[in-house]
Amino acid sequence: MAGVLVLVEHASGAVDDLSLQAVALARQVAAGAPLAALLVSEGGRDAAAQLGSHGVTTAHVAEDERLAAFAPAAWARCVDELIDRLDPSAVVAAGSNRGNEVLAHVGARRDLPFAANVTSIGAGEPPTLTRVRWGGSLLEEARLHAPLALLTAAPHMVAAGPVNGAAPPDVEAFAPALEPADLVVQVSEHVDATATGVSLAEAKVVVSGGRGVGSAEGFGILEELAAQLHAAVGCSRVVTSAGWRPHTDQVGQTGTKVSPDLYIACGISGATQHIAGCKGAKKMLAINADAEAPILNSADYAVIGDLTEIVPAITAELRRARER
Amino acid sequence: MNVLVCVKRVPLTGGRIVLTDDEQAIETRHLGHTISPHEECGVEEAVRIVEQHGGEVTVLTLGPPEAEEQIRDTLATGAHRGILLLAEGEEWDAQATAAAIVTAVKARRAAGDDYDLIVFGNESADSGGFQVGIRVAHALGRPVVTGLKGIAIDGGHARCEQEVGGGRDVYDVPLPAVVTVLEGINLPRYPSVPAKLRARQKPIERITPERAGARLEKLRLVLPPGQGKRAEILGRGPDAAPAVVDVMRELGVA
Numbered sequence: 171m172a173g174v175l176v177l178v179e180h181a182s183g184a185v186d187d188l189s190l191q192a193v194a195l196a197r198q199v200a201a202g203a204p205l206a207a208l209l210v211s212e213g214g215r216d217a218a219a220q221l222g223s224h225g226v227t228t229a230h231v232a233e234d235e236r237l238a239a240f241a242p243a244a245w246a247r248c249v250d251e252l253i254d255r256l257d258p259s260a261v262v263a264a265g266s267n268r269g270n271e272v273l274a275h276v277g278a279r280r281d282l283p284f285a286a287n288v289t290s291i292g293a294g295e296p297p298t299l300t301r302v303r304w305g306g307s308l309l310e311e312a313r314l315h316a317p318l319a320l321l322t323a324a325p326h327m328v329a330a331g332p333v334n335g336a337a338p339p340d341v342e343a344f345a346p347a348l349e350p351a352d353l354v355v356q357v358s359e360h361v362d363a364t365a366t367g368v369s370l371a372e373a374k375v376v377v378s379g380g381r382g383v384g385s386a387e388g389f390g391i392l393e394e395l396a397a398q399l400h401a402a403v404g405c406s407r408v409v410t411s412a413g414w415r416p417h418t419d420q421v422g423q424t425g426t427k428v429s430p431d432l433y434i435a436c437g438i439s440g441a442t443q444h445i446a447g448c449k450g451a452k453k454m455l456a457i458n459a460d461a462e463a464p465i466l467n468s469a470d471y472a473v474i475g476d477l478t479e480i481v482p483a484i485t486a487e488l489r490r491a492r493e494r
Numbered sequence: 495m496n497v498l499v500c501v502k503r504v505p506l507t508g509g510r511i512v513l514t515d516d517e518q519a520i521e522t523r524h525l526g527h528t529i530s531p532h533e534e535c536g537v538e539e540a541v542r543i544v545e546q547h548g549g550e551v552t553v554l555t556l557g558p559p560e561a562e563e564q565i566r567d568t569l570a571t572g573a574h575r576g577i578l579l580l581a582e583g584e585e586w587d588a589q590a591t592a593a594a595i596v597t598a599v600k601a602r603r604a605a606g607d608d609y610d611l612i613v614f615g616n617e618s619a620d621s622g623g624f625q626v627g628i629r630v631a632h633a634l635g636r637p638v639v640t641g642l643k644g645i646a647i648d649g650g651h652a653r654c655e656q657e658v659g660g661g662r663d664v665y666d667v668p669l670p671a672v673v674t675v676l677e678g679i680n681l682p683r684y685p686s687v688p689a690k691l692r693a694r695q696k697p698i699e700r701i702t703p704e705r706a707g708a709r710l711e712k713l714r715l716v717l718p719p720g721q722g723k724r725a726e727i728l729g730r731g732p733d734a735a736p737a738v739v740d741v742m743r744e745l746g747v748a
Contacts, residue, residue: 240663242640267656270617271640274625278632283589283709286617286624298713303621308511308520309716310621315709322624354637359664361655375747399747407531410678417678423619424531424677432747442507443531453745455738456725464509465725471741472725473734483732487739488748 173204175252176226177245177263177272180209180217188264188323190330193224195323196262197333199291203259206230207339208252210245211237215341222338224330229339232346240268241356246275248346253280253318260319269322282316287324302327305423305446326429326450370419373402376430378421378448380406382437382459382477386414391481392436398488404428406444422447436477440465457481495549495647497540498609500595500627501533501568503561504620517714518584520620529555529564531677532615538682539675540613541572543647550574552609554598556581556591562698569693570685576698585621587708592629594703599634601701611652614674616641623710631672638672639665643679 176196179186196205206228207221218229232248249261249272261276263269265287277284289309291299296315302324303310370376377396379389389403396403404421405414421428422444429450436457438444445468448454456469457477466472473480505525512521540551553568555561556579565576579594586594599609612634614627624640631638643662644655647669654665654673685693728737742748 242638267641270624271628274628275632277589277625278592278629281589283587284623284625285710287622300716303715304507304511304619305622306718307507309718311713311716313711313713315707315711355639355665355667357663358666360658361662361664363661399742407677411681413681417681420678432742432745440509442509442511453741454725455728455741461727467510467721467723467725469725470723471728471738473728473730473738475731475734479732480734483735484738487735488742491739491748 173206173256173258174200174260174262175206175208175249175256175258177249177261177269178207178209178217178221179264179266179268180213183213183216185217185220186264186266187330188266188269188325190224191325191328192262192264192269192323193221193226194330195288195291195321195328196260197225198328199260199262199319199321201293204228206252206256206258208232208248210248215343218341219338222336223332225333225336226339229341231341231343233343234345234348236348236353239357241353242268242271242275243355244346244348244352245272246279247348247352249273249276250279251344251346258318260321263322265322265325273320273322277320280318282318282320283314284320285312285314286322288321289324289327291319291321304442306449307442307446368400368402370402370404370421370426370428373428373430375399375401375432375434376404376421376428376448376451377401377434377436378404378406378438379409379436380438380444381408383409383414384437388478389415391478391485395434395481395485398485406438406441420447435465435469436481438465439463440468495544495547495610496552496608497543497549497611497613498552498554498599499533499536499540499568499573499613500554501529501537501564501615502618502620503527503529503555503557503564504618511717513715513717517716518712519715527560527564529567530615530617530619532617532675534682535677535679536613536615536675537568537571537573538680539645540611542680543611543645545572547647549610552577554579554595556586556594556703558582565698566693567685569696570690571683572689575696578698578700580700580702581705585712586705587710587712588621588623588625588629589709590706592626592633593706595626595630596633597703598701599630608670610669611647612636612672614672616674616676627672627674634672636670636672637667638674639667640674642673642675645673645675645679
């Protein structure tokens with residue numbers, strides 16, 4: 171086919187947003203050549219119908235009851251089979267945990283290089299591409315020396331968008347030739363989380379604290395402000411390393427990536443490790459004693475001074491405003 | 495249980511990244527070095543496993559001679575010995591790195607010293623390739639589970655937990671295996687002064703591996719757009735509170 175194959179993740183019959191971004195990157199790579207999708211397991215047929223408007227012409231759905239629970243090597247086997255059958259010039263997946271994992275398996279199986287978290291790819295032979303490093307704090311331009319390009323799309327760096335007048339794709343089901351070794355690593359159990367308050371990843375407002383908060387107890391005033399705003403409480407890596415807050419509260423390159431309407435950074439200096447986790451915020455307010463702190467190069471608004479005075483004053487002002 | 499942990503020396507970037515004039519690297523003249531938070535937790539997890547089940551922790555890195563510093567840091571937090579794969583010059587790509595690690599592991603195995611568990615960070619702090627652990631597992635013919643927030647060793651198996659939307663996915667894999675971990679799987683210990691002194695005496699084996707050509711060839715590094723933004727100062731001290739609330743109202747969050 172000499173087109174592009176894109177691995178599409180889906181849940182409950184709907185395509186994941188990050189996979190739609192992968193389809194958009196795949197369209198860029200295909201440059202007019204046919205675009206095929208691979209969907210694994212149950213619900214794949216329903217999800218496939220949404221892909222026509224994103225430029226996919228054929229959707230291959232891998233069906234086997236052994237694929238009901240996620241198994242990375244089995245997914246890689248499905249990709250591998252379609253590579254043999256379709257001979258694409260590139261395979262693209264989402265820059266998700268699973269997308270990166272499965273394409274790394276494919277790269278290992280076929281002894282091919284794999285470029286994770288790509289933002290754009292140029293023409294030329296061999297092609298040059300741009301990918302993210304340091305959780306997005308730095309970009310890398312690289313040349314990919316491979317007969318088949320394996321790429322994942324960096325999350326939220328490629329805009330997904332429908333194309334005009336496209337029909338639903340042809341759906342072709344296939345039964346991959348799975349081997350026992352492909353199923354050695356497979357999800358065997360799912361443990362549900364106990365819901366606690368506002369989820370950090372989905373909160374509209376995040377009140378976050380850093381070294382400047384001073385102690386675990388110091389977060390009390392941040393909790394009070396968060397309660398006024400129905401916000402989640404976050405923190406920087408210094409705070410989790412000191413044991414003041416659990417790691418589940420950490421915002422950063424190695425913590426949670428957040429994208430609230432407003433991110434309030436209290437006593438956070440603004441290390442690249444932290445900014446990598448909160449640069450998705452629409453607006454950022456920094457409350458910091460140091461007017462020269464690096465966080466002021468990432469924030470939209472700042473209040474300079476002692477956060478132990480400023481944070482309670484904002485909480486009180488919100489209460490007053492509500493009573494008026 | 496013999497556990498191998500693979501780590502990577504990276505700059506401690508702080509608040510602002512500055513590139514070298516040739517755009518090939520981060521300017522590190524004024525920076526220290528460290529390893530990824532994921533890898534720090536990988537070392538801690540390995541040390542806890544051998545504290546519970548016996549055995550030894552070996553820490554391996556591929557890097558310049560100065561990467562001995564990062565190995566010594568891990569030896570001060572409980573690892574027993576180090577392997578330094580000396581790699582001068584340009585950064586190695588993921589395939590070349592994995593090949594060098596596989597050669598080193600096979601050499602240890604030939605010497606009668608195998609690893610029951612090989613631990614990686616889920617991705618390196620700098621290049622973030624998400625693949626070296628998986629490539630090593632394939633080359634050794636071992637199962638690999640990634641992105642772990644929990645590992646429990648039980649006999650010849652590892653119960654591995656991954657955080658996913660709405661809870662945790664559990665994998666049960668036979669040993670020997672390869673795992674990649676995420677920060678938050680544990681809270682790493684700080685080294686004591688006596689531990690730092692003892693770390694100086696622990697053995698580090700130095701190997702100069704053969705380098706394969708880069709197939710994902712770095713051409714140059716680029717700072718992303720949007721640098722040099724400057725925040726609007728709403729005020730100083732608690733008197734700024736009304737201005738903050740005005741902004742919150744404009745944004746529709748208050």
